Amino acid sequence: MVPQRALSIFPKKTEFILILVTILFVLWTIGSRWSLKELDIMPRNLEHRRGPQTARLPSDEPVRPPQLTFQDLSEFKSVVGNALQKALEEQQWVIHHRQSLPSGTRDENGAQPSLESLEADIDVLQAQFLDYLNGEEGVEEVAVFGGSLLNLQSSFDILKTWKRVHQYAMLVKSAEYNRTEFLHLGRRARANLIAYTVLYDKPSLLPGLSLPSKNVKKLRRELASIVDESTALLYPWLKPTYSSIKEMQTRFVNKDSESQEGLVICTGKWHFEMAVHLIETLRKVLQCTLPIEVHYGGPDDLPSDMLKAFNAMPNVRTVSILDFFPLETKLWGGWSMKPFALLGSRFRKVIIVDADALFLQDPRVIFNQSEIFKQHGQMFYHDRTLGGNDPWWFKSINPQWSKFSASLRYMGKDIARSSQHEMESGVVAVDKGRTGVLHSLLLVCKMNSKLERDGITYRRVHGDKETFWISWDLIRVPYKFTPTFGGTVGYMNERSHVCGGLFHTDEQSNPFWWNGGVMANKHISKDAEFMKFDYVAFDTTGDNKRNVWEWETPTTPFCLGPENSQREVRELTAREKSDGARYVDIYKEIKAKGWQAYFKESYRVDFFV
C-alpha cells in the first residue's frame, strides 16, 4: 500500500556528507589549476532546492556561468568552506523537513516531530481523516457534508494523514491547554473522536493503520490511551456517573424499550405552570404517550410541592440535574443546563423541549417519521433570519469549517442571506446511541460549562443555541436543520402579516411547534390577550431582504410578512385551530384554579400531608 521508505529520495545524512566532500575534493584538485568558474553552481543548485523562489529562466536565454576567479588558494578554501557550510545548512533543512513528515510515531532516525510542526496542518488533516471515516472519499460533491476530500491534487493518502493525526493525538492527549481557546478544544475533541471511532466502530481499519510494524495490539493500546486521557482532560465531570464514554454509549444502546425514547423538559419554579401546561397539552390534546423527564437544578430551583405535582402525572418523572455530573452541574445556570439534561437523561433518543414551547403534532414524529433524524440522529431548527452577522469567531475556532456550514446564513457577512442566529434550541432531538452525536453533545456540554461559558461562549453567541451546531461542525459530525426558517403562528394583521409565537414546521413544511406559549405577548401582564390560532407564516428562503419582520410592541407580538404569501402563509386546519383553542382553555384553567387546586382535582395530590 505504501512504499517501505517513503522518504528514500533523501539520502541518509552520512551518505549526503560523504558525496559532498568527494565532489568538493575533485573540484579542489581542478581548481588549483584553473580559475573555477563553475564552482559557485554548487551552492546555487542547493539554493534552488530550497523552495518556490526557484525562477525558471526563459529557454531562449543562454545560461551563463557566474564569472568567478580565484586569486589564491586561501580564497578558494574560503569559497569551499562557504559551500560546505551552506550544504550543511541544507542538510539541516532536509533533516528538519523529514521530521515533519509522517512516518509512524517516530521517523527512521527515532526523531519525534515537534508539536509545533504537527499543529501547522493538524486542522486540515483531522478534517480529511474524519471526512474519510464519514465515507466521503470518492463521493459526489452534492452528497458531501465535510468536503475536505473534494478537489485533492492526488488521491487521498490515508496512511500519511493517519500518521500525523495519530502523532498529534499521542502528544496532546493529556496536555493542558488554554480552555478559552476553542481552536485547541476542537483539535482535542477531534483527536478523541477519531481514536474512539477507529477503536470501537471501525476496528477493521486497525491492521492497515498499524503499518509498517503491523503491531495492532500496540495501536489499540495507544488509541485507548488517547480516548481515556483526552476524555479525562475534556470531560472530567463524566465521572463518577460514567466511567467512560464507551460505557455511557453502551448503556444507551442497550436500553430497554421503555427508555429508548422520551422527552426532557427543563424548568425551575418560574416556568413551573408553563411546563405543567405543556405536559397537559401533549397528553390530553395530542395523545402523546412518550415518557417525560422534568429536569431541574436542585431543591432551590424547584420546591418539593412542585416536584410532587410533576411526579403525580402519569409517566412523568423529576430529575435533579445536580445528581448527574455533579462536578460540573453544581455550577449550572440558566441555559447551560439544557445540554447536560440531554446527556443525563435516561433516554437514548431524547427530545428536549423548552417549557414554553408547544406542539401542533405529537413530537414522536421526529423519532418515527423524520428523514433527518433517521439519517443523522439529530434534529435542529433554524431561528428567525435577523441580519448582520460576522462569523469571524466561528471561523477562527474552526478553520476547516464544513461544506455544509458554509451554506448556513450564520456564515454570511454583509450579504442578504445572513443571520445572527442560525439555531433555535427550543426543541432539539438527539440519538445518544450514535458515536458522533454523543461526542458532539459532550462538546456542547463543554462549551456550556462554567469556565467556558463565562470566559468565552456566552460572550460570542446568544446562550446555548449556536453551541449545538457549532460543536457538531467542530468535530465534523454530519447534521442538518429542518428546511424552513423561523416564522410566526397566530392572527393576521391589517398588513396581512402573521403575528404571534416563533413558529417552526416539520420537514414537509407542515405546522409542528412554536415557542412562546399561549400568551399573545409573554412579556406583558397575566391578563393580556391570549393567542388566536388562525394562520402560520414561514420563511423558505432565509433571506432577510425578502421578508418583512415587524418588531414586537408593548401590546402586539412580532409579525412576519413573507415574500411569497401564496406559498409561505397558510391558514391552520380546523383540527389545528381547535387544538390551539384547547391549549388556551387548559392554560386558563390552571391559572384560574391555582396549580395546587388543579393538581388536587386532576391528580388527587394533597400538598398538606
Ligand SMILES: *[C@@H]1O[C@H](CO)[C@@H](O)[C@H](O)[C@H]1NC(C)=O
Ligand atoms: C487564554 O487565552 C485567552 C484568549 O486568547 C487569553 O486572553 C488568556 O490570557 C489566556 N489565558 C492563559 C492562562 O494563558
Ligand SMILES: *[C@@H]1O[C@H](CO)[C@@H](O)[C@H](O)[C@H]1NC(C)=O
Ligand atoms: C408516528 O407517531 C405518530 C404519533 O404517535 C403516529 O400518529 C404515526 O402513525 C406514527 N408513524 C409511524 C410510521 O409509526
